[in-house]
Structure formats: C-alpha cells, structure tokens
Amino acid sequence: MNKVLFFAHLRDAVGKESVMIDAAGNTVAELKAKLTKVYKLPKMDVVMTAINEEFAQNDEMIQEGDTIAFIPPVSGG
Amino acid sequence: MDIIKKVYNFLNRLFYLNFLYEYEKVEKYKGKWKLMNFEILKEPIDIQTVINKVIQREAGAITTFIGTVREFTNGKKTLFLIYEAYEEMAVKKLEQIGREIEERWHGAKVAITHRIGRLEITDIAVIIAVSTPHRADAYEANRYAIERIKEIVPIWKKEHWENGEAWIGNQLETVSYPAGKPEKGEMYE
Numbered sequence: 001m002n003k004v005l006f007f008a009h010l011r012d013a014v015g016k017e018s019v020m021i022d023a024a025g026n027t028v029a030e031l032k033a034k035l036t037k038v039y040k041l042p043k044m045d046v047v048m049t050a051i052n053e054e055f056a057q058n059d060e061m062i063q064e065g066d067t068i069a070f071i072p073p074v075s076g077g
Numbered sequence: 078m079d080i081i082k083k084v085y086n087f088l089n090r091l092f093y094l095n096f097l098y099e100y101e102k103v104e105k106y107k108g109k110w111k112l113m114n115f116e117i118l119k120e121p122i123d124i125q126t127v128i129n130k131v132i133q134r135e136a137g138a139i140t141t142f143i144g145t146v147r148e149f150t151n152g153k154k155t156l157f158l159i160y161e162a163y164e165e166m167a168v169k170k171l172e173q174i175g176r177e178i179e180e181r182w183h184g185a186k187v188a189i190t191h192r193i194g195r196l197e198i199t200d201i202a203v204i205i206a207v208s209t210p211h212r213a214d215a216y217e218a219n220r221y222a223i224e225r226i227k228e229i230v231p232i233w234k235k236e237h238w239e240n241g242e243a244w245i246g247n248q249l250e251t252v253s254y255p256a257g258k259p260e261k262g263e264m265y266e
Contacts, residue, residue, distance in 0.1 A: 005163065007161060007163055007233060008161060008233040008235070008244040008246070009244040012244070050163075050166055050231070053165055053166040053169055054166075054169075055229070069163055069166065069231070071163070071231050072233065072244065072246055073246035074228070074229070074231055074232055074233060074246060075227070075232070075234045075244070075245040075246035076160070076162070076167075076191060076202075076226050076230050076231075076232030076234070077144050077191075077202065077203055077223055077232075
C-alpha cells in the first residue's frame with residue numbers, strides 16, 4: 001500500500017490529508033491521472049510530486065510502501 | 078543518628094537524580110543543536126537564536142533576512158495568514174539549500190527558521206542568517222536562500238481577506254512543471 005498526501009488547495013479538494021492506495025507499479029503520471037479523475041483535482045499540471053520526501057519525475061515508478069505527496073506550487077517565505 | 082543518616086542518604090540520592098536529569102537534558106540539547114540550523118516552528122521565531130547559529134570565527138559578515146506578513150497585496154487587504162508545511166520534507170529542503178550555499182560560497186554557514194500556523198500582519202514568517210568571510214558573499218547567499226525557499230520548500234500560505242480566502246500559489250498560474258519537478262536553480266540563474 002501507499003500513503004498519498006495532499007496539501008493546501010488539494011487537501012481542500014479531496015477533503016482529507018491523506019489516502020491509502022495501492023499504487024505500486026504505477027508511474028507518478030499514472031497515479032496523478034487516476035487521482036485527478038477520482039477527486040476531480042484542479043490544476044494538476046502545476047502540481048509537483050514527491051516520493052519519500054524527494055521530488056520525483058512524472059515517469060518515475062512507484063514502489064510498494066512509498067509515500068507519495070502532491071506538492072502544489074509553494075508559497076513560503 | 079540512624080534517622081539523620083537516612084535523611085542524608087535520601088537527599089544525596091535526590092541531588093544525584095536531579096544531576097542525572099539535568100545532565101541528560103544538556104546532552105540531548107547538544108545532540109540536537111547540530112541538526113537544528115534548519116527548522117519549522119509553530120511559535121514566534123527569536124531572531125537572535127537564528128543569528129547565533131551562524132556565528133563563526135572565520136566570518137567577517139552576517140546577513141539576516143526577515144520575512145514579515147504584509148497587509149496589502151495588489152491593493153487587497155489581508156487580515157491574517159495561515160502557513161502550512163509538509164514538515165519533514167520542508168526541513169530536508171531547507172537543509173538542501175544550506176548545502177547548496179556552502180558549496181557555492183566558500184566558508185558560508187547558514188541557518189533558516191520558518192514559522193507555520195496563523196500569523197498576523199507584521200509577524201515574522203521566516204528568518205535566514207548567513208555568515209561568510211566577506212560581506213558580498215553573505216548578501217548574495219542570503220538572497221539565494223530566500224529565492225530557493227520560494228521554489229522548492231513545501232510551505233504554503235493561505236491569505237484571509239474580509240471577503241474570502243485562498244491558497245497562494247495555486248491561482249498565479251505562472252509556474253508549471255512539465256517534468257513533474259522543479260529544475261535546480263531554475264529561477265535564480
């Protein structure tokens with residue numbers, strides 16, 4: 001299983017901070033597309049992805065147990 | 078006499094336990110100290126504490142950047158802000174910025190603390206302290222740190238106005254990451 005974390009406007013859209021999903025074997029792009037459809041996530045083209053707290057490319061493969069986080073454009077500072 | 082001896086032993090033991098307790102606290106503090114140059118805090122940030130972390134004999138300059146909550150943005154009045162972070166990753170990314178600076182500006186020492194939670198107008202959101210042997214580097218490196226924070230550190234702010242609220246960053250639509258992640262030094266170069 002994989003934990004998927006949502007932040008900022010994505011968490012508002014999903015209605016919760018995280019979901020458990022079996023994403024092993026999917027690429028980042030595939031998972032993104034799947035969840036965008038399920039939760040009707042807005043503006044996913046500007047959203048970055050992190051696997052285990054490190055930025056990941058869209059073609060990266062997700063492994064069993066990985067924690068995935070969707071990172072909207074950041075606005076710290 | 079017996080009772081005096083007992084009391085004496087008891088007090089001795091008490092002092093010893095107290096000593097152990099204090100000692101352990103100091104040791105813990107020392108252990109943590111090294112890791113805490115990059116922090117996400119929920120409480121107000123103390124400026125001097127951040128500066129102290131970069132003091133070094135080799136330094137000829139320390140620059141500090143203090144980011145504060147502005148009342149008006151594009152004519153719109155902000156009442157307060159909520160900052161949120163993906164804390165574990167945010168600390169890692171702040172550490173990464175520290176490493177990038179140390180590689181780029183020789184002899185630089187960096188400390189960054191970012192506050193999250195509810196912040197009022199004029200509150201301090203972030204403090205960056207950089208020390209270097211010469212002042213030009215301290216200014217440059219500090220500027221680099223804040224620009225990188227705005228690029229790669231997973232922290233978001235939600236602006237609250239009189240007539241609504243919004244996560245900032247999501248409505249700008251000026252940034253996109255076709256590859257799924259930001260490129261190194263994309264913006265600053």
